[in-house]
Every structure is written in structure tokens, then in C-alpha cells.
Amino acid sequence: MDLTLTDEQLSFQKLAREFLDREVVPHRMEWDRAESVDPAIVPKLAELGFFGLTIPEEYGGVAGDYITYCLGMEELGRADSSVRGIVSVSMGLVGKPILGFGTEEQKQDWLRRIATGTATGCFALTEPDIGSDASNLTTKAVRQGDEYVIDGQKIFITNGTWADVCVVFARTGGPGPKGISAFLVPTDTPGFERREIKGKLGLRGQATCEIFLTGVRVPASAMLGQEGQGFKIAMYSLDRGRVSMAAGCVGIICGCLDAVVAYSKERHQFGRPLASFQMIQDMIAEMSVDADAARLLAWRAADLLQRGEPFGVEASKAKYFASEAAVRASNLAIQAFGGYGYIDEYPVAKFMRDARVTTLYEGTSQIQKLLIGRAETGVSAFV
Numbered sequence: 001m002d003l004t005l006t007d008e009q010l011s012f013q014k015l016a017r018e019f020l021d022r023e024v025v026p027h028r029m030e031w032d033r034a035e036s037v038d039p040a041i042v043p044k045l046a047e048l049g050f051f052g053l054t055i056p057e058e059y060g061g062v063a064g065d066y067i068t069y070c071l072g073m074e075e076l077g078r079a080d081s082s083v084r085g086i087v088s089v090s091m092g093l094v095g096k097p098i099l100g101f102g103t104e105e106q107k108q109d110w111l112r113r114i115a116t117g118t119a120t121g122c123f124a125l126t127e128p129d130i131g132s133d134a135s136n137l138t139t140k141a142v143r144q145g146d147e148y149v150i151d152g153q154k155i156f157i158t159n160g161t162w163a164d165v166c167v168v169f170a171r172t173g174g175p176g177p178k179g180i181s182a183f184l185v186p187t188d189t190p191g192f193e194r195r196e197i198k199g200k201l202g203l204r205g206q207a208t209c210e211i212f213l214t215g216v217r218v219p220a221s222a223m224l225g226q227e228g229q230g231f232k233i234a235m236y237s238l239d240r241g242r243v244s245m246a247a248g249c250v251g252i253i254c255g256c257l258d259a260v261v262a263y264s265k266e267r268h269q270f271g272r273p274l275a276s277f278q279m280i281q282d283m284i285a286e287m288s289v290d291a292d293a294a295r296l297l298a299w300r301a302a303d304l305l306q307r308g309e310p311f312g313v314e315a316s317k318a319k320y321f322a323s324e325a326a327v328r329a330s331n332l333a334i335q336a337f338g339g340y341g342y343i344d345e346y347p348v349a350k351f352m353r354d355a356r357v358t359t360l361y362e363g364t365s366q367i368q369k370l371l372i373g374r375a376e377t378g379v380s381a382f383v
């Protein structure tokens with residue numbers, strides 16, 4: 001893996017940072033308090049190409065490789081994880097599976113709109129009683145003539161109230177993973193209802209919601225991939241999502257590091273800057289090493305993905321390490337800030353609240369360890 005960034009990658013990174021410092025960072029606390037990101041940010045992000053990264057130009061994307069994708073996610077994570085989630089769910093968890101499994105018509109329709117930011121998507125796998133054990137989901141899709149009728153309930157769906165299209169995973173066959181299919185459901189379909197979940201610990205600007213599906217009718221052509229391929233599609237999306245999330249977590253760690261370095265030079269105690277205390281430098285060193293290690297793990301997975309090699313276990317390792325490291329870094333950052341870290345005058349408390357969910361969603365840390373353990377031993381702990 002060549003770690004030298006190309007001029008194109010460096011120029012995208014610079015543009016992204018300048019844009020986010022101007023359009024997102026000054027507003028992130030206000031969006032966090034209001035529990036809503038301003039939707040006007042979506043077309044602006046689209047203009048810079050965030051929604052089209054790694055999507056071919058023939059479908060409205062800006063192409064770009066997976067390292068550029070990681071650079072984009074890292075910058076978004078550093079600026080505001082709520083905004084990162086909007087991009088990584090719409091483009092990563094909805095756009096990518098359409099690119100991988102969709103018909104030409106689905107690609108020209110939904111993928112093009114997602115890649116250009118003229119539509120946003122959400123990904124509905126989790127149900128009130130089914131989280132980590134997704135292969136046992138209970139939402140049903142029953143074929144009636146040329147249509148499917150979907151009934152069920154989903155929970156914790158990112159972008160849910162904003163999305164124009166939802167990838168709904170529903171059972172079309174028998175029990176287990178092979179009985180699940182995926183559908184592209186326009187969110188204005190009768191029977192598709194959403195209720196926003198307020199009062200989250202972090203990612204407060206992001207629209208997370210419950211979805212109620214009652215007799216939702218879609219044409220058979222709304223199926224994504226083949227009947228029974230739904231679980232495979234979900235895992236395909238989540239493997240890619242874990243690379244994105246790992247890169248986003250690198251952004252959180254770097255955001256914490258930057259904030260602590262700056263604060264430790266300006267804040268004095270005992271007549272000296274905090275930066276001169278060995279125990280503060282210890283915290284800074286921990287964050288700095290974690291940032292590098294997490295980035296290298298994310299880039300390794302991205303590089304394998306780019307080259308068409310198997311990358312799932314490497315994505316799990318990157319997601320596991322980077323998310324746990326983001327929680328550690330944000331906790332240390334609050335410690336280094338002292339009491340000022342506990343209020344929202346500085347960004348570190350928000351970094352901690354936003355980091356906390358990253359060890360939970362897109363596969364908890366425990367699930368990542370089971371995937372890594374299965375790869376190491378050849379024995380599955382899931383059955």
C-alpha cells in the first residue's frame with residue numbers, strides 16, 4: 001500500500017477542510033442544541049462531490065478512489081459527525097448497494113439522485129426487537145401479483161425523516177438470512193410513516209427515526225437485487241460502511257487532538273502552560289498514536305476495497321479500533337480541558353457524545369470481535 005497521497009487527493013482534502021471549516025464548524029453547536037442540522041447543507045455538500053465519491057460519473061458521481069473517500073469522511077468526522085452520517089448513510093449505505101446490486105433503471109433513477117444530492121436515502125435494517133441479530137428480522141414483504149406488500153417496524157434509522165428513498169429489508173421467504181430481500185421504497189408511499197427520535201446522547205443534529213410500514217405497496221421492480229439476497233446486500237453495505245465509519249472516527253480523534261493541543265498551550269496552571277505537564281503530554285501522545293493507527297487500519301481496508309480484494313475482516317478491525325479509540329480520545333480530551341471540557345463552549349464534550357455511538361451502530365464492538373475471532377479461528381460464535 002502506497003501511503004503517499006496524490007495531488008488530487010491532497011487538493012480534495014484541502015477543499016473539504018476549507019469548506020467544512022466555513023459551512024459546518026461555525027454552526028455545529030447550534031445544530032446540536034436545536035437537534036437538527038440545517039438541510040441547506042445537503043446541496044452544498046453535493047456541490048463539492050461528497051455524495052458522489054466512488055460513484056461512477058455515468059451515474060452522477062465524481063468517481064474518486066477509496067482513499068479519497070476516507071479523506072472526505074475524516075474531514076466530516078472532524079467537523080461534525082451528524083453531517084458525516086448524512087453523507088455516509090445516503091451515499092454509502094444506500095448509493096453503494098444500488099451501484100452493486102441495482103438494475104440499470106434503479107441506478108439511473110435513485111443512484112443518480114443520491115450521488116448528486118438531489119435525493120437522500122436511509123437504510124432500514126434494525127427493528128425494535130432485532131438489532132445485532134439482523135438475520136432474524138421480522139418485517140414481511142408478501143408478493144401480490146406484480147407488487148409486494150410490506151408490513152413491519154424499523155427503529156434507529158439515520159436520515160429517516162429526511163430521506164426520499166429507504167432501503168427496506170424484509171422477509172420474503174423462510175427463517176434466517178436467505179429469507180430476506182431488499183426493497184427501494186420511496187418514502188412518500190402510502191403506509192410509510194416516520195417518527196423522529198429526539199433526546200439522543202450524541203449525533204443530535206442527525207434525524208434518527210422509527211419507521212412504521214403498514215400495507216406499503218411497491219412494484220416488484222422495487223426489489224434491490226434478487227429475492228433472498230437482502231441479507232447479503234445488508235452485509236455488503238455494512239462492510240463498506242465500516243471503512244467510512246473508521247475514517248470518520250479518525251476525524252473525531254484528530255478533532256480532539258487539535259483542540260487539546262491548542263488549549264494546552266493557552267491555558268496556564270502553576271504558572272506554566274498545561275502543554276508543559278508530562279501527564280498532559282501523555283494524553284496527547286495517546287491520541288496522536290491512536291489517530292495514526294486508526295487511519296492506517298482504515299486506509300488498509302480502503303486500499304483492499306479499491307483493488308477488489310477481500311476487505312471485510314480488515315474493515316471490522318478498522319471500525320472496532322477506530323471507534324473505541326474515538327471514545328478514548330474524546331474522554332481524554334475532556335480530562336485535559338478540565339471543567340471547561342464539560343460544557344459546550346469547546347467542542348470536546350460534543351466529540352465525546354458523538355463518538356459514543358460509533359462502538360454501537362453498524363455492528364457493535366462485540367460483533368466486530370466475533371467477526372475477527374471467526375476469521376482467526378474458523379469457528380463462528382454466532383450459531
Ligand SMILES: Cc1cc2nc3c(=O)[nH]c(=O)nc-3n(C[C@H](O)[C@H](O)[C@H](O)COP(=O)(O)OP(=O)(O)OC[C@H]3O[C@@H](n4cnc5c(N)ncnc54)[C@H](O)[C@@H]3O)c2cc1C
Pocket residue numbers: 089123124125126130131132133155156157158159200203208357360361362363364365366367370381382
Ligand atoms: C444513532 C443511531 C443510528 C442508527 N442508525 C441506523 C440505521 O441507519 N439503520 C439501521 O438499520 N440501524 C441503525 N442503528 C441501529 C444500530 O445498528 C443498532 O443499535 C446496533 O446494530 C445494535 O443493535 P441493538 O441496539 O438492538 O443492540 P443489541 O443487538 O440488543 O445488543 C445489546 C448488547 O448485546 C451485545 N450483543 C448482542 N449480540 C451479541 C453476541 N452474539 N455476542 C456478544 N454480545 C452481543 C451487543 O454488543 C450490545 O452490547 C442506529 C443506532 C443508533 C443508536
